[in-house]
Amino acid sequence: MNGNDVQRQLKEAGIDILKCMQCGMCTGSCPSGRHTSLNIRRLVKHAIKSRDVLEDNELWMCTTCYNCQERCPRRIDIVDAILKIRSIAAHEGIMLTEHRQVIKLFLEHGHAVPIDEINIKKREELGLEKLPETVHKYPDALDELKTLLEVCKLAEIID
Amino acid sequence: MLQLALFLGCVIPNRYPGIEMATRLCLAKLDIDCADLPGASCCPAPGVFRSFDSPTWLAVAGRNLTLGESMQRDLLTICNGCFGSLADANRTLKESEEVRQKTNEYLGKIDRQFKGTIDVRHITEFLYSDVGPEKIKEAIEKPLGLKVAVHYGCHLIKPSRDRGLGSFERPRFFDELVEATGSVSLEYSDKMECCGAGGGMRSGLKERSLAMAEHKLSRIKESGADCIVNACPFCHMQLDVGQLEIKKAFDKTYDIPVLHYTQLLGLAMGFTPEMLGIHLNAVKNQEFAVKLAKLTEDN
Numbered sequence: 001m002n003g004n005d006v007q008r009q010l011k012e013a014g015i016d017i018l019k020c021m022q023c024g025m026c027t028g029s030c031p032s033g034r035h036t037s038l039n040i041r042r043l044v045k046h047a048i049k050s051r052d053v054l055e056d057n058e059l060w061m062c063t064t065c066y067n068c069q070e071r072c073p074r075r076i077d078i079v080d081a082i083l084k085i086r087s088i089a090a091h092e093g094i095m096l097t098e099h100r101q102v103i104k105l106f107l108e109h110g111h112a113v114p115i116d117e118i119n120i121k122k123r124e125e126l127g128l129e130k131l132p133e134t135v136h137k138y139p140d141a142l143d144e145l146k147t148l149l150e151v152c153k154l155a156e157i158i159d
Numbered sequence: 160m161l162q163l164a165l166f167l168g169c170v171i172p173n174r175y176p177g178i179e180m181a182t183r184l185c186l187a188k189l190d191i192d193c194a195d196l197p198g199a200s201c202c203p204a205p206g207v208f209r210s211f212d213s214p215t216w217l218a219v220a221g222r223n224l225t226l227g228e229s230m231q232r233d234l235l236t237i238c239n240g241c242f243g244s245l246a247d248a249n250r251t252l253k254e255s256e257e258v259r260q261k262t263n264e265y266l267g268k269i270d271r272q273f274k275g276t277i278d279v280r281h282i283t284e285f286l287y288s289d290v291g292p293e294k295i296k297e298a299i300e301k302p303l304g305l306k307v308a309v310h311y312g313c314h315l316i317k318p319s320r321d322r323g324l325g326s327f328e329r330p331r332f333f334d335e336l337v338e339a340t341g342s343v344s345l346e347y348s349d350k351m352e353c354c355g356a357g358g359g360m361r362s363g364l365k366e367r368s369l370a371m372a373e374h375k376l377s378r379i380k381e382s383g384a385d386c387i388v389n390a391c392p393f394c395h396m397q398l399d400v401g402q403l404e405i406k407k408a409f410d411k412t413y414d415i416p417v418l419h420y421t422q423l424l425g426l427a428m429g430f431t432p433e434m435l436g437i438h439l440n441a442v443k444n445q446e447f448a449v450k451l452a453k454l455t456e457d458n
Contacts, residue, residue: 066317132172141198
């Protein structure tokens with residue numbers, strides 16, 4: 001059996017989803033599954049069977065709470081597998097619009113949640129400095145971070 | 160005592176500066192040597208960036224870690240996301256020579272090198288292990304007597320093999336810290352359940368993410384708690400601003416006050432709700448505000 005390249009890439013990252021016996025402990029432990037269509041047992045099976053898992057909407061319904069991974073009787077790193085599959089999907093351009101936006105904010109400001117006028121006022125009211133001791137306050141540090149992000153080519157995944 | 164540098168992250172300084180102020184006040188009161196960490200960025204957020212590009216996640220986290228290394232100070236986080244992201248990156252970079260080399264190639268372009276000389280701490284586990292509930296009790300001026308629904312948040316304690324903070328099913332250390340303020344930590348159904356914000360859910364699938372928060376809030380309401388106390392600004396935002404969003408989306412009103420642990424501790428140390436930014440929360444519960452005003456006046 002050749003398997004598929006998603007499953008192979010997981011194996012290379014040290015995550016062996018073929019150990020899964022489809023017991024369903026993960027699904028029974030999943031808080032998201034109580035409120036979304038996420039069926040983590042099925043998602044793992046999907047990843048074993050086909051690279052179409054990259055297009056599986058349920059991939060994005062995991063809050064990465066780690067319950068499934070903690071309780072898996074076969075000790076499969078299920079959340080790590082999901083993160084890895086998401087990363088493969090993202091590199092093929094499969095990503096939610098909102099997540100693209102978060103990356104844009106980070107590329108521009110060095111913060112995924114940047115400061116705004118309302119919160120500058122709140123800071124001043126509390127007696128804090130207008131801008132926090134982060135890249136927000138130090139332009140040189142922001143430039144340095146932007147150089148690093150260029151080297152890492154982060155912008156390419158939202159192109 | 161350890162030397163620390165305060166890693167602010169994004170949500171605390173940019174959305175809940177009251178938590179930043181509360182943290183600074185509590186650390187000073189406990190005489191903890193914690194400096195600023197100038198020039199740090201987003202940790203980067205584990206749910207989104209770790210999901211999308213692991214090498215970038217490691218490089219950016221690596222840069223933040225080198226800021227602490229050059230000050231020879233451990234990083235003190237006040238957010239479960241920052242804690243998870245930086246502690247995991249730090250461990251991975253320390254353990255794997257291959258990953259470290261690759262990451263240092265990136266960091267070399269900005270004249271930095273990850274050396275692996277510091278640790279990453281979370282304020283709750285730091286206060287519990289290095290200060291201790293007994294010493295915290297000594298710093299309390301106004302025992303609060305509040306009924307508290309403790310919300311640990313997932314990434315504080317999981318993955319448990321990496322965090323090493325004991326049971327992920329029934330941890331106790333955070334409850335003990337809350338009890339040190341003279342409050343009662345209530346047992347409630349689904350206490351260890353996720354708030355629904357993580358993994359990019361709050362940004363990407365908002366309505367379903369709120370459904371998860373709504374479930375958690377309904378359980379907390381049943382418990383009769385005066386307030387929720389958390390250890391993470393992202394859980395804090397989800398449970399606080401989330402209540403206004405839940406009102407809009409599902410027409411359900413909870414009106415449960417939400418505090419970060421540093422705000423609870425600050426109250427017990429005698430700081431006013433205004434100094435701790437509690438009035439800047441989205442939920443404005445008058446009954447709770449009156450209770451706090453009374454607590455901080457007399458006693």
